[in-house]
Amino acid sequence: MARLHEYEGKGMLKAQGVHVPAGRAVASADEAEQVASELGGHVVLKVQAWITGRKDKGGVRFAKTPEEARKCAEDLLGMQFGNFPVEEVLVEQCLEIAHELFVSLTIDDAARTPMLLLDCAGGTGIEERADTVARLAVSVSDGIDRDDVAAVLSRSDIPQESHQALLDAIDAIVETANVNEARSFEVNPLVVLRDGSVCAADCRVTIDDYAVFRHPELGIEIARELDHPATDLERIAYQLEQDDHRGTFYFAKLPTDGWESSKGLIGFHGAGGGGSMMSMDAVTNEGYTLANFCDTSGNPSAAKVYRAARVILAQQGLTGYFGSGSGVASQEQFHSAYGLAKAFNELEISLPVVVRLGGNAEDRAVEILEDACEGLPGSVEGYRKDDTPAFCAARFTTLMDGTSGVSSDQLTRNVPDWVGGDAEAFPIEGGHVWIDLAHCDAALTAQMAEWSSGVLKDDGTGLPAIACDEQTAAKSDSEFIACEIECLRAGRPVLFVDLPIAGIDCPQEAS
Amino acid sequence: MAIIIDETKKVIVQGITGREGRARTRLMREFGTRVVGGCTPGKGGQEVEGIAVHDTVAEVVAAAGGVDVSVVFVPARLVKGAAIEAIEAGVKLVMLVPDRVPLWDAMRIAQCAAANDAEFIGPNTLGVISPGRAVIGMIGGRADSAKQWFNEPIRGKTVGVMSRSGGMSSSCGYYLSRAGLGISTICHVGGDPVLGLTFPEVALKFEDDPETDAIVLFGEIGGSMEERLADLCQTGRVTKPVVAYIGGKAAKEGTRFSHAGAIIEGDRGTHVGKVKALTAAGATVVDGFGDLPEAACAALGVAVEAS
Numbered sequence: 152m153a154r155l156h157e158y159e160g161k162g163m164l165k166a167q168g169v170h171v172p173a174g175r176a177v178a179s180a181d182e183a184e185q186v187a188s189e190l191g192g193h194v195v196l197k198v199q200a201w202i203t204g205r206k207d208k209g210g211v212r213f214a215k216t217p218e219e220a221r222k223c224a225e226d227l228l229g230m231q232f233g234n235f236p237v238e239e240v241l242v243e244q245c246l247e248i249a250h251e252l253f254v255s256l257t258i259d260d261a262a263r264t265p266m267l268l269l270d271c272a273g274g275t276g277i278e279e280r281a282d283t284v285a286r287l288a289v290s291v292s293d294g295i296d297r298d299d300v301a302a303v304l305s306r307s308d309i310p311q312e313s314h315q316a317l318l319d320a321i322d323a324i325v326e327t328a329n330v331n332e333a334r335s336f337e338v339n340p341l342v343v344l345r346d347g348s349v350c351a352a353d354c355r356v357t358i359d360d361y362a363v364f365r366h367p368e369l370g371i372e373i374a375r376e377l378d379h380p381a382t383d384l385e386r387i388a389y390q391l392e393q394d395d396h397r398g399t400f401y402f403a404k405l406p407t408d409g410w411e412s413s414k415g416l417i418g419f420h421g422a423g424g425g426g427s428m429m430s431m432d433a434v435t436n437e438g439y440t441l442a443n444f445c446d447t448s449g450n451p452s453a454a455k456v457y458r459a460a461r462v463i464l465a466q467q468g469l470t471g472y473f474g475s476g477s478g479v480a481s482q483e484q485f486h487s488a489y490g491l492a493k494a495f496n497e498l499e500i501s502l503p504v505v506v507r508l509g510g511n512a513e514d515r516a517v518e519i520l521e522d523a524c525e526g527l528p529g530s531v532e533g534y535r536k537d538d539t540p541a542f543c544a545a546r547f548t549t550l551m552d553g554t555s556g557v558s559s560d561q562l563t564r565n566v567p568d569w570v571g572g573d574a575e576a577f578p579i580e581g582g583h584v585w586i587d588l589a590h591c592d593a594a595l596t597a598q599m600a601e602w603s604s605g606v607l608k609d610d611g612t613g614l615p616a617i618a619c620d621e622q623t624a625a626k627s628d629s630e631f632i633a634c635e636i637e638c639l640r641a642g643r644p645v646l647f648v649d650l651p652i653a654g655i656d657c658p659q660e661a662s
Numbered sequence: 663m664a665i666i667i668d669e670t671k672k673v674i675v676q677g678i679t680g681r682e683g684r685a686r687t688r689l690m691r692e693f694g695t696r697v698v699g700g701c702t703p704g705k706g707g708q709e710v711e712g713i714a715v716h717d718t719v720a721e722v723v724a725a726a727g728g729v730d731v732s733v734v735f736v737p738a739r740l741v742k743g744a745a746i747e748a749i750e751a752g753v754k755l756v757m758l759v760p761d762r763v764p765l766w767d768a769m770r771i772a773q774c775a776a777a778n779d780a781e782f783i784g785p786n787t788l789g790v791i792s793p794g795r796a797v798i799g800m801i802g803g804r805a806d807s808a809k810q811w812f813n814e815p816i817r818g819k820t821v822g823v824m825s826r827s828g829g830m831s832s833s834c835g836y837y838l839s840r841a842g843l844g845i846s847t848i849c850h851v852g853g854d855p856v857l858g859l860t861f862p863e864v865a866l867k868f869e870d871d872p873e874t875d876a877i878v879l880f881g882e883i884g885g886s887m888e889e890r891l892a893d894l895c896q897t898g899r900v901t902k903p904v905v906a907y908i909g910g911k912a913a914k915e916g917t918r919f920s921h922a923g924a925i926i927e928g929d930r931g932t933h934v935g936k937v938k939a940l941t942a943a944g945a946t947v948v949d950g951f952g953d954l955p956e957a958a959c960a961a962l963g964v965a966v967e968a969s
Contacts, residue, residue: 477829
């Protein structure tokens with residue numbers, strides 16, 4: 152879930168006609184003083200951070216003068232919550248509150264509709280009053296049932312003259328959630344002021360990750376919930392995912408505090424959510440610390456698995472690589488085997504690697520992986536569906552125990568020396584395919600045609616050439632990777648798929 | 663019997679000319695599914711695997727003389743339109759395979775399905791397979807693997823499987839088969855927050871299926887479908903033995919459950935709450951995934967077969 156800050160949510164509400172307090176977010180004490188003086192001096196300052204119980208944690212301060220506001224902002228901007236330093240503070244006019252309401256829109260999995268949670272006694276202690284909170288189903292096409300909401304308001308001690316304004320505000324909050332495709336939208340509290348007007352005093356919004364592509368105006372950089380500011384590697388991985396929708400690719404760093412006292416820092420490569428979680432448990436139970444979570448599933452292309460492995464191995468300080476998913480994958484697993492074999496060969500991996508490749512075509516997948524990686528300094532072992540995650544994790548421990556002094560820091564990408572020279576090259580999506588024609592012959596070309604699933608053919612003189620149109624060839628990165636690995640296995644490394652990763656192998660384009 | 667899908671059901675594929683649609687059409691047919699047609703807007707008149715392609719679902723339905731199921735393989739952003747088109751054309755069961763379907767789209771599909779008395783499975787489902795009969799979606803992969811992995815129903819010891827994890831659907835079916843149990847149907851309900859069929863609805867279908875002797879499920883933290891299933895067991899709507907594993911015990915809480923809106927769901931959604939609800943309702947909840955086959959055999963009073 153992509154989380155937004157309070158002021159961003161309030162911006163959305165304002166656009167739908169909901170009143171919000173005057174003020175704006177600032178990143179410096181100077182600006183805070185400036186905004187406070189514009190608002191007449193008496194202001195509230197609130198850290199913009201993804202925390203609960205902000206007030207109790209000292210994240211809310213009141214100031215009577217612009218100078219005081221400046222001092223408060225200095226304090227607040229120096230705070231840190233969890234892994235997030237406070238970078239922005241919202242400075243707003245103080246409100247004279249008569250009534251507070253708790254208004255929250257969530258998505259109800261049982262009703263398959265948005266659900267409005269409404270409590271006219273406000274949000275304080277809401278957890279204890281869970282049973283008395285009104286739960287009103289919302290029509291995804293028509294919004295709230297105003298009669299239902301009016302009935303809840305009429306049972307409260309809020310004066311009748313504010314009910315219409317509250318109804319309008321609640322209607323607009325739901326509409327705001329709808330137009331922005333929120334996963335949750337909480338206004339806690341929605342307040343009635345002493346003058347009877349209604350205003351959203353706080354706002355907490357998450358946007359549906361899957362809808363973020365329809366909302367470029369929100370400027371969401373990474374559409375997922377992380378417990379830390381996104382790292383460079385997470386940004387790189389997220390961009391790779393956006394560029395290639397063949398199957399799922401998810402990468403997130405995990406907290407590794409105290410890993411030195413564990414048996415080692417491990418790169419984890421899962422396949423499928425449920426199976427990945429079980430596999431993570433298995434390797435954690437062996438006493439290792441996982442540096443990351445990564446999931447490539449849903450029939451991912453070889454290129455996607457290759458890139459995922461490269462991202463995992465770009466982390467510093469890894470001493471091993473463990474891959475495992477559900478173990479009975481419906482997808483044909485040799486695509487993953489080709490992708491992994493390419494990454495491990497390119498990096499000449501020295502770390503111990505255990506990958507559980509159980510599922511369709513698992514025998515072929517294991518053979519490809521182990522055979523292609525046989526000459527590498529690190530041991531690379533593949534396993535099948537009848538090998539449990541616990542067995543694979545134990546096997547991993549055996550390999551780790553027999554290895555010392557290796558780290559992912561030592562890995563560098565090796566590109567064959569004939570690449571970039573006079574060799575044949577043609578572009579594909581995300582890079583180039585290079586062929587060392589000087590070392591090709593008719594017999595090898597015939598095999599390359601087969602290994603590339605017919606994307607390559609004999610050009611009539613015994614040399615490989617593209618057999619299809621340029622557009623098809625450009626999308627055939629996985630077929631070329633298969634061909635590259637098979638050439639390698641045959642001891643004839645004449646083809647290289649160059650898929651440089653922006654941010655790792657080459658500078659990232661400015662976005 | 664089996665539930666949801668069998669060899670008699672007429673199935674169509676939306677997005678049949680795409681990479682996945684084309685490949686899965688072939689695999690479904692090889693397994694025994696009666697694929698009678700397909701569509702892709704603008705591709706009417708073509709053929710895929712010998713199957714006529716039409717522009718719209720309505721045309722396929724007319725040509726096939728009615729269809730039972732439509733399997734949707736179109737890009738996520740087009741799923742809403744495709745699903746609503748199928749439902750409005752009179753298809754009563756729509757399977758939404760794609761991942762990343764926007765949540766508000768899923769809710770609009772649900773609204774349309776409810777208004778038209780139709781059901782849907784997914785989004786983000788690997789599919790449904792009835793061993794020995796038919797498959798929809800991509801569960802099991804290659805037909806020969808799927809036939810080898812999953813036992814057909816066996817009198818007195820057949821389980822129905824439902825799962826929130828795609829990969830674990832196949833894993834459950836495979837390991838249960840290896841323990842000597844038959845499988846009536848495996849249903850991957852999907853991994854998204856808003857789904858068509860969820861555990862309660864699928865369990866009621868298994869309850870009505872004479873071939874299914876017990877229900878095995880792979881649940882997960884979040885949402886309420888395990889608790890709602892427990893309610894059905896409590897009230898006697900589901901009487902067959904239920905054996906469950908709930909994933910995500912070690913998953914970090916507090917991020918997804920930190921909002922007041924989620925907290926006031928009370929016990930619902932947590933690992934502890936789900937285990938408690940199911941156990942109180944008489945279900946067997948195993949602690950380790952590897953314990954599922956033995957627990958399923960025990961619930962049916964049969965011995966685990968060594969394999």
